[in-house]
Amino acid sequence: MRYWILILLVGWCCSVKAQHEKMSKEIMDVFHSISSDEIMEYVHELCKEEYNGRLAGTGEYMKCAFWCAEQLCDFGLEPAGDDGSYLQHFRMPTTSLIDCRLKKVGNEQEYVFPRDFYPGMNSDSGKVENAEVVYAGYGITAPEYGYDDYEGIDVKGKIVIIERGIPYRDKDEKKRFDLYMRYASESYKLPQALKKGAAAVLLVGKLAHTGIAFSKGMIYTHVDPSMVDELVAKAGYTRDGLKKQISEKQKPCSFNTGCRLNMDVVTRHYPYATTCNVIGVIKGVDTTSSIVLGAHLDHLGNNGLMFPGALDNASGVALQLAVAKALVASGIKPEKNIVFAFFGAEERGIKGAIHYLNHPTFPLDKTMCMLNIDMVGNGNGLSVWGAESFPAVAKIFAQVNDRWLHREFEVTPYERAVSYSQADGDEFSKRGIPALYIATTEELKPMYYHDPRDRAETLTPEIMEDAARMLFLALPEIVKIKGVLREK
Structure with a gap:
């Protein structure tokens, strides 16, 4: 009797092993x-x-x-x-872009898409004419850190240049990043500029970005850094020099560039x-x-x-x-x-x-x-x-x-x-x-x-x-x- 039980157990084990090997082969x-x-x-x-x-x-x-x-x-x-x-x-809600034009007042230089700028993909429609251009650093107001890019400048009715990211020193990147994290997003910076009275915003960097929520009256576009260099040069600055100065001193450096632009954006918003x-x-x-x-x-x-x-x-x-x-x-x-x-x-x-x-x-x-x-x-x-x-x-x-x-x-x-x-x-x-x-x-x-x-x-x-x-x-x-x- 034990002999037959042993044979049955061996047979069952072999059957299970064969099924396992078959399943493994199927999986492989x-x-x-x-x-x-x-x-x-x-x-x-x-x-x-x-x-x-x-x-x-x-x-x-x-x-x-x-x-x-x-x-x-x-x-x-x-x-x-x-x-x-x-x-x-x-x-x-989504926004459909129809047209975007940028022109420098004075020499009537027209900036070219896509070489010089990407239109803001959730921008409102609007026309801004003969507006002064102000460089406003990172567009951050952080009183708890004693930092305000808008301190001492008037941006009402003007076009504001804003850098992406946050002002930090390379050697202190993690600490600085943690401090300013909630101010890093364009979803903070654009409404802040609008709150300060800006007529439009030039976000530095041709990076298409659809995560910025539509807001009535918020007109913006993304511009190439070379365009920013051209605009700040009249005041004796370079963009790299400005960023380095802000980072090293941990103090804003905002100013009127002395340039004027015409900006015309046409979009259609679908709120539902x-x-x-x-x-x-x-x-x-x-x-x-x-x-x-x-x-x-x-x-x-x-x-x-x-x-x-x-x-x-x-x-x-x-x-x-x-x-x-x-x-x-x-x-x-x-x-x-x-x-x-x-x-x-x-x-x-x-x-x-x-x-x-x-x-x-x-x-x-x-x-x-x-x-x-x-x-x-x-x-x-x-x-x-x-x-x-x-x-x-x-x-x-x-x-x-x-x-x-x-x-x-x-x-x-x-x-x-x-x-x-x-x-x-x-x-x-x-x-x-x-x-x-x-x-x-x-x-x-x-x-x-x-x-x-x-x-x-x-x-x-x-x-x-x-x-x-x-x-x-x-x-x-x-x-x-x-x-x-x-x-x-």
């Missing part, structure tokens, strides 16, 4: 099916002219969102948006426009607990030039789509829900992530963590920012890389976001949900951030393939970790 077949070619097909689709730069609040963005939802449906993910759909709608997140889910054994993968679907639209947004963030969206498709194809039943969120309006002030957190599809107190996937298409190495503080997660990612990918790999300590959010994950962090950031290292090609040259050919497809493969193998193991993540 799916692993190897994740290809850079398919990921780049997604990138090329997202960068099409018909989506016109995917600006949240526009019809072109919605068309792209419908395409994304169709992919999730085709893959077999369950919808996790509004009313049984993949879409989660929210209000997103809407946009959406796209959300799908692979249900887990425990359907009340979740992990959220988030990649923002939107970009900067068109300000006269279309911004394709290949790296930022067609790369993250494409990678996330590849992972979703592979996980469904593998047949793996995860321990927790794996939520795939494609957020809208990240470039408009992280509005999509905020809306999700205010209207979560799954309980936030049972959301173990969020993995932020943004700008992952250029590099030779892989990194998970924040994972060092969660050793169990770091170990899973490292083991996958060591066994299957053999890339340079690193993790960094977790830093909880406390003030100005710069990514979707920061908002999760503020709500007490750990946010880890999938990143690439060792850039191999030039990076064109918020630039019309951010096109598909600037990406390195191989690193995207490996990042997707890493997530595919790591996610089912990560969701086996009990409860929510706790810092070690």
Whole structure:
């Protein structure tokens, strides 16, 4: 009798082992099916002219969102948006740019788009004629630090030049940055200039920026630093010299440049426009607990030039789509829900992530963590920012890389976001949900951030393939970790 029991046990063990090996082979077949070619097909689709730069609040963005939802449906993910759909709608006022002109009074020099300036993408319409131009440093009034760029100057009815960022000394960057963080955003600086009576603002740096909220009477544009050099030269300054002086002395240096400009901006504002997140889910054994993968679907639209947004963030969206498709194809039943969120309006002030957190599809107190996937298409190495503080997660990612990918790999300590959010994950962090950031290292090609040259050919497809493969193998193991993540 014992002999037959032993034979049955051996046979059962062999059967289980064979099933395990078969399942492993099936999973590895799916692993190897994740290809850079398919990921780049997604990138090329997202960068099409018909989506016109995917600006949240526009019809072109919605068309792209419908395409994304169709992919999730085709893959077999369950919808996790509004009313049984993949879409989660929210209000997103938007502004359409019609025209922008800048001309110097006196020699009637007309500045040229896009060489000299980018129009403000949420500027109000308005015409300012023969206005004096004032240099107002960083446009900051911080009485608690004894710093005021507007002290001693009158900007009423004038055009004000404002630098991006904050005044800090290189040797004291972290401390200075922390002190001035809430004053660093253009969303503070532009209303402050308007409050001081400025007729219009020239923001230094041709960086397209859609995160500045529309405000009635707020007229602005982004200008090239060479244009600022030309304007301050009449007063005997250079822009670099001014920035150095402000930084070293930690005192403002604001003055009337002696130049005058005509500025004419024509826009149309749509206060009741809407946009959406796209959300799908692979249900887990425990359907009340979740992990959220988030990649923002939107970009900067068109300000006269279309911004394709290949790296930022067609790369993250494409990678996330590849992972979703592979996980469904593998047949793996995860321990927790794996939520795939494609957020809208990240470039408009992280509005999509905020809306999700205010209207979560799954309980936030049972959301173990969020993995932020943004700008992952250029590099030779892989990194998970924040994972060092969660050793169990770091170990899973490292083991996958060591066994299957053999890339340079690193993790960094977790830093909880406390003030100005710069990514979707920061908002999760503020709500007490750990946010880890999938990143690439060792850039191999030039990076064109918020630039019309951010096109598909600037990406390195191989690193995207490996990042997707890493997530595919790591996610089912990560969701086996009990409860929510706790810092070690």
